Amino acid sequence: MEKSLFSANHVVFCYNHHTAIDDITFTVGQGEFVGVIGPNGAGKSTIIRLLAGFLRPSKGFVAFSGRNLDEYDRRELAQNIATLPQATDTPFSFTVEEFILMGRYPHAQKGFLYGKKEGEFVVDIMETMEISRLHGRRIDNLSEGERQKVFLSQCLAQDPKALLLDEPVSHLDIRHQIQTFDVLEKLHNEGLTIIMVLHDLNLASEFCSRVILLSKGRIHSDGDPRSVLTFQNIEKVYDTVVIVKENPLSGKPFVVPVSKKYLKKE
Amino acid sequence: MNRKRKNAVILASLVCLLIISILLSLGYGKGLGAVFCSLFTNEGFGLILRKIRIPRTIIAFLVGGSLGVCGVTLQSILRNPLAEPYTLGIAGGASFGIALSTIMGLQQVLGAFANPLLGFGGAMLSVAIVFALSKKRSFDPNSMILFGIVVSLVFSSFVFFLFSLLDPDKMQTTLMWLMGDLSNLDIAFIPIYIPMFLIPTSILFFFGKELDILSLGREKAQYLGVNPPRFYKGLFLIASLLAGLCVSASGIIGFVGLIVPHILRSLLGAGHTILLIASYIGGAFFLILSDVFSRYLLYPVELPVGVVTGILGGFILLFLLVRRQ
Amino acid sequence: MWLILVLFFIPFSAHSYDRIISLSPQITESIYLLGAEEKLIGITELCRRPAEAMKKEKVGTPLRPDAEKIVSMRPDIIFGTREGNSPIAMTRFERLGIKTYYFDRPRTLLGLLDNFLTLSRMTGKEERGKRIIGIARGALPKEKNNKGYKVLWQVGAEPLIVASNNSFANDIILLAGGYNIIESELPYPRINAEEVILKAPHVVVLMDMGYNVQLEKDRWKRYFSKAQFVTMDAYSVGSPTPMSFVDAVNRLAESFR
Numbered sequence: 001m002e003k004s005l006f007s008a009n010h011v012v013f014c015y016n017h018h019t020a021i022d023d024i025t026f027t028v029g030q031g032e033f034v035g036v037i038g039p040n041g042a043g044k045s046t047i048i049r050l051l052a053g054f055l056r057p058s059k060g061f062v063a064f065s066g067r068n069l070d071e072y073d074r075r076e077l078a079q080n081i082a083t084l085p086q087a088t089d090t091p092f093s094f095t096v097e098e099f100i101l102m103g104r105y106p107h108a109q110k111g112f113l114y115g116k117k118e119g120e121f122v123v124d125i126m127e128t129m130e131i132s133r134l135h136g137r138r139i140d141n142l143s144e145g146e147r148q149k150v151f152l153s154q155c156l157a158q159d160p161k162a163l164l165l166d167e168p169v170s171h172l173d174i175r176h177q178i179q180t181f182d183v184l185e186k187l188h189n190e191g192l193t194i195i196m197v198l199h200d201l202n203l204a205s206e207f208c209s210r211v212i213l214l215s216k217g218r219i220h221s222d223g224d225p226r227s228v229l230t231f232q233n234i235e236k237v238y239d240t241v242v243i244v245k246e247n248p249l250s251g252k253p254f255v256v257p258v259s260k261k262y263l264k265k266e
Numbered sequence: 267m268n269r270k271r272k273n274a275v276i277l278a279s280l281v282c283l284l285i286i287s288i289l290l291s292l293g294y295g296k297g298l299g300a301v302f303c304s305l306f307t308n309e310g311f312g313l314i315l316r317k318i319r320i321p322r323t324i325i326a327f328l329v330g331g332s333l334g335v336c337g338v339t340l341q342s343i344l345r346n347p348l349a350e351p352y353t354l355g356i357a358g359g360a361s362f363g364i365a366l367s368t369i370m371g372l373q374q375v376l377g378a379f380a381n382p383l384l385g386f387g388g389a390m391l392s393v394a395i396v397f398a399l400s401k402k403r404s405f406d407p408n409s410m411i412l413f414g415i416v417v418s419l420v421f422s423s424f425v426f427f428l429f430s431l432l433d434p435d436k437m438q439t440t441l442m443w444l445m446g447d448l449s450n451l452d453i454a455f456i457p458i459y460i461p462m463f464l465i466p467t468s469i470l471f472f473f474g475k476e477l478d479i480l481s482l483g484r485e486k487a488q489y490l491g492v493n494p495p496r497f498y499k500g501l502f503l504i505a506s507l508l509a510g511l512c513v514s515a516s517g518i519i520g521f522v523g524l525i526v527p528h529i530l531r532s533l534l535g536a537g538h539t540i541l542l543i544a545s546y547i548g549g550a551f552f553l554i555l556s557d558v559f560s561r562y563l564l565y566p567v568e569l570p571v572g573v574v575t576g577i578l579g580g581f582i583l584l585f586l587l588v589r590r591q
Numbered sequence: 592m593w594l595i596l597v598l599f600f601i602p603f604s605a606h607s608y609d610r611i612i613s614l615s616p617q618i619t620e621s622i623y624l625l626g627a628e629e630k631l632i633g634i635t636e637l638c639r640r641p642a643e644a645m646k647k648e649k650v651g652t653p654l655r656p657d658a659e660k661i662v663s664m665r666p667d668i669i670f671g672t673r674e675g676n677s678p679i680a681m682t683r684f685e686r687l688g689i690k691t692y693y694f695d696r697p698r699t700l701l702g703l704l705d706n707f708l709t710l711s712r713m714t715g716k717e718e719r720g721k722r723i724i725g726i727a728r729g730a731l732p733k734e735k736n737n738k739g740y741k742v743l744w745q746v747g748a749e750p751l752i753v754a755s756n757n758s759f760a761n762d763i764i765l766l767a768g769g770y771n772i773i774e775s776e777l778p779y780p781r782i783n784a785e786e787v788i789l790k791a792p793h794v795v796v797l798m799d800m801g802y803n804v805q806l807e808k809d810r811w812k813r814y815f816s817k818a819q820f821v822t823m824d825a826y827s828v829g830s831p832t833p834m835s836f837v838d839a840v841n842r843l844a845e846s847f848r
Contacts, residue, residue: 054485078491085489090481091345092536095269102479106491112472113539136269138535158490313814314785381749442750442781449750449784566786567775570750 005030005162005193006051010060013046013217020046022217023060030161033188034195035204038214039238044197045086047214048166051195052083065161078106082155083164093138096131096150097122103157122157129153129183145176152183162193170199181207201255205229206247213237229253273534280547287554291323294562321453326554326571328463329448329516332508334549335470337523338541339505342477343498344407347531351509351523354502355396355414356389358421360513363388364443365428382455382514385443389510392417397502405498406484446519446572448557455515462511466504467546473501474539481536519572521579522549522556528586552579607715608667608690614653615672617830618694619644621707624723624832627714632664640826656680662687668713672696699762700836704728707833727833731766732844740769740847743792746828748802750781760796760828763836767843769794788814794846799824819846 006028013021021043028034036044049055050062053069062069064080082103090099097119104118126132131149134142139150148168155163163184169177177200185207188194198204204211205225213221213228215237221228231244234255241258293301296311304312336351344353366372367384376383396413403409451459476497479487484494512519526548527541534540553571556578560569612633613619619638622631628643633650648664651657653675661669661684668690671681681691692713697703704724711720742764744754754760756771758778764771772790773782795811795818797804808820823839831839 049485052489054488074488074493075491078489081489083489085485088482088486090483090536091347092342092481092531094478094536098478098535098537102475102482102490105475105479108475112474114475314788317814318785318788447750561783561785566773566782567777567780568750568783570781 004028005032005065006195007063008047008050008060009063011050011057011062012059013043013050013055014058020217021050021057024217024219025060026212026219026222028162028193028195030193031188031191032193032195033184033207033209035208035211036195036197036214037199037201037204037211038220041216042214042237043217044214045166048083048085048164048195048197052081052164053077054083075106078158080161081164082158082160082162084151084155084166084168086166088151090139093140096126096134096137096139096142099139099150100125100153100157103154106158121159122153125153125156129156144172145179148172148176148180149183152180156187160192162195163187165194165196167197167199169203177203201229201234202247205252205254206250225253229255269535273540276533277540277544277547280544280551284547284551284554287551287558288323288327290558291326291554292319294558317453321451321456322448322557323554324456325451325459325515326448326557327550328459329512329519330522330553331546331550332463332467332512333519333523333553334526334545334547335467335542336505336508336512337549338527338538338545339470339473339477339501340523341527342481342538343501343505344411345481345483346411347528348524349411350520351505351512352418352518352520353411353414354506354509355392355416355418355421356506356509356513357518358418358425359392360385360389360510360518361425361444362421362428363391364517365425369428369431381443382451385517386510386514388421389506389513392421393503393506393510397499400502404495405502407498410498410502442570443513443517444572445570446517446575448516448560448571449568451515459511459515463508466508466511469504470501470508471539471542473497474537474542477501477538477542478536481538517570517572519553519575521575521583522552525579525582526552529582606713608713610665610667611714612650612661612664612666612669613638614650614656614669615675615694615830616640616653616826617672617675617832618670618710620826620830620835621710621832622714624834625711625714625716625719627716630714632666633661653677654680658683658687662689668692670694670710670713696759697831698759700766703831703836704833724833727837730837731840732768740794741772741790741792742769742794742796742843743772743787743790744796744798745807746779746798746800747781748807751784751787752779752781754778754828755780763828763839763843766840768847769843791815792818794819794821794843796821796823796843798822798828821846 004027008024008026011021011024012019024047036047038044046055050057053072064072069077100122101114101118104114104121108114108118126135129149129152131146131153134146134150139147142150169180172180181203184194196208208225210223211225211228212219213233220237221233229244231242234242234244241263243256243258245254245256246252247254289298292315300311301315304315306312333351337349340349340351340353341347363384363386364381366388367380372380372384395417396410399413400410476492479490479492480494480497482490487494527545530541530544530548534544553575556574557571560571560574563569609630610632611622611630613622613631614635616635616638619631619634620640622628623641623644631647634644634647635656636649636652638644650660654677658680666689669681669684670692672695673693674696681693684691694706694709695702697706704727707724708720711717744760744764746752746754753773755773755775755778757776761771772792773780773786792815797807797820799822804822811818821843823842826835
């Protein structure tokens with residue numbers, strides 16, 4: 001039986017008199033690869049932030065490994081969950097190693113500098129992510145794809161049980177998108193639990209074992225891609241006409257948005 | 267590894283520069299031999315050495331180093347490589363304190379303590395106000411900057427208001443403080459100042475790792491296990507305390523806290539642990555050197571050291587910015 | 592240049608005025624010295640000497656004279672000094688049809704006496720003015736002792752500001768028979784204390800100018816155990832009359848003994 005890692009229980013989140021999340025309940029088991037999709041403003045980023053502990057629910061609670069998020073101190077949480085928000089920026093040009101090393105903070109001893117052990121951990125991660133050649137480079141001097149790998153590496157340096165990602169590939173070209181997902185799939189196969197917000201329905205379909213479709217702060221559908229990504233669900237939530245075909249290679253649902261010019265006049 | 271060796275070399279060079287500047291500050295015009303010979307004599311150069319040059323060098327060292335470290339800390343918290351120790355608003359408060367002290371003639375009552383004490387008090391008052399205001403925004407750095415600017419402006423307006431009531435002569439002291447002045451310190455203060463400066467500074471040295479992470483922003487810092495409000499609060503307090511001490515000892519000396527971290531960051535990389543140490547050494551060196559200029563460029567006329575750091579620092583900054591294009 | 596100055600003088604200095612406003616403490620004190628105070632209808636807040644002057648009508652400060660009040664008092668002339676008064680304010684009075692006259696800040700005793708003479712003519716007290724000048728001259732120390740006493744004239748503390756050999760105060764030092772240890776192009780430079788220690792003055796002149804005189808005295812005593820101290824009030828340098836000037840010279844000369 002899958003051990004439940006995350007659970008949201010009747011979570012409501014409001015800010016500025018606006019209800020972003022309107023009574024959501026779900027669990028994510030260990031080892032799942034979940035894609036969270038939905039139109040803009042549906043509450044996707046908010047969900048990630050709630051699961052990561054950055055936002056506190058107005059009502060209800062979020063639990064990790066059976067304990068309420070509130071009960072964890074930040075360091076402990078960071079040892080278990082790594083979160084990559086949409087914008088990770090720094091005004092300073094750290095080197096790639098310095099940057100990834102920061103991911104070791106939750107595990108590192110308190111002291112002046114990071115230990116030798118931590119440095120070696122970083123070297124290993126860079127090998128796994130195939131960015132060893134970037135050693136010594138500054139992070140503001142990398143291509144988009146390389147930067148994304150470095151950000152991911154920082155997350156992995158936390159040696160987490162779960163990885164939360166908020167639109168990690170939206171700004172990448174298709175080559176880097178596929179590359180990133182290949183890496184994520186490999187990590188998933190090694191046991192990492194991944195919850196990811198994304199825009200691209202087809203990537204979600206292809207790589208995620210489970211898809212949650214959000215609409216206006218509530219869960220509209222939740223299940224495997226085939227049952228969630230139907231044209232009925234998508235048209236209802238996104239308010240746009242689509243055709244759903246089958247991906248020729250994997251057999252998974254493939255969504256094609258339909259332009260107005262193809263619609264018959266009523 | 268290559269980078270580590272490079273950094274070690276740079277640090278070593280900084281230390282050498284610091285030592286050279288100290289020797290210059292002690293021995294200018296007389297040579298090193300004279301320094302060692304006269305150290306224990308009671309007149310002429312020995313007197314100058316013990317009563318003027320040594321205390322002044324010590325203070326320049328403490329203030330310069332503290333400004334450097336403060337600059338690094340604030341630049342990280344505010345995620346802005348152009349932040350300065352005075353960005354959080356203590357300049358206005360400190361000058362207000364000094365102006366008050368001058369008007370109320372507190373020197374008659376408190377003697378040499380009057381100005382440093384009131385300057386520090388004024389600085390801490392403005393820190394307290396900014397702190398209270400920032401609390402409501404959970405110490406969001408951008409709000410802190412805004413509050414700092416406004417509070418400083420308000421205090422400065424008060425100062426000008428006080429100026430308009432005063433005899434022009436009495437304004438001299440306050441004006442000089444606004445320009446930074448290392449000449450005023452009573453030697454008696456040195457033993458008090460040394461621990462007061464060194465303790466907060468050493469505390470800051472330990473937070474290099476956290477400063478790295480805080481520069482990523484509140485959200486990401488939290489995800490990495492650092493508690494941003496607690497650190498913003500604590501670091502902000504310590505940095506303000508240090509900056510307030512600097513102002514009370516020597517008035518407002520600009521650019522040191524800005525230039526030194528800036529230059530060193532491009533040489534050493536952004537890792538804050540090394541940057542903190544290097545900025546202390548670099549800041550001390552820069553200020554001691556500027557002080558030597560201020561003392562001897564137009565001897566016997568002395569320039570306010572804040573003017574020297576302003577001009578030197580300003581040119582260096584301009585040069586760097588232009589080169590970046 | 593001199594010709595123009597002379598021409599400037601004639602229309603003014605020939606005339607004596609009856610309703611006078613003084614915008615400078617120095618001029619106010621001098622007017623009292625000349626015995627012309629009944630002609631003085633207005634003075635500034637900062638004109639505090641002599642004590643009786645405090646009873647006169649106040650018209651603001653040297654830098655901010657109360658224009659409305661002054662105009663309503665209908666003076667014959669307004670006296671000011673070039674350094675002490677705002678030229679903008681003075682020009683404004685001119686435009687309103689009120690005569691104004693500038694005295695230049697004197698650089699030497701001669702200049703001071705010259706101003707005093709002019710003032711005496713313009714208040715109709717030329718005789719008395721000349722007499723006072725004579726007395727002042729006579730009161731100067733006769734014997735110039737050539738011992739070359741070194742003097743430090745401290746104008747400000749924190750930061751250390753002194754009167755150099757190019758200042759007005761220097762004249763006092765010279766006439767008293769000493770010499771200024773600080774040489775500079777600037778009249779009131781901010782200097783490095785090292786120079787003072789190096790030159791080891793015999794006499795330190797401290798001024799009652801807003802800094803703590805006792806503190807400075809204690810400080811200098813630590814370096815120069817044998818130094819003498821003389822305290823002058825700010826007026827003797829800032830707004831001297833011939834008498835107060837000569838008084839200062841004599842006090843300084845006293846300290847040399």
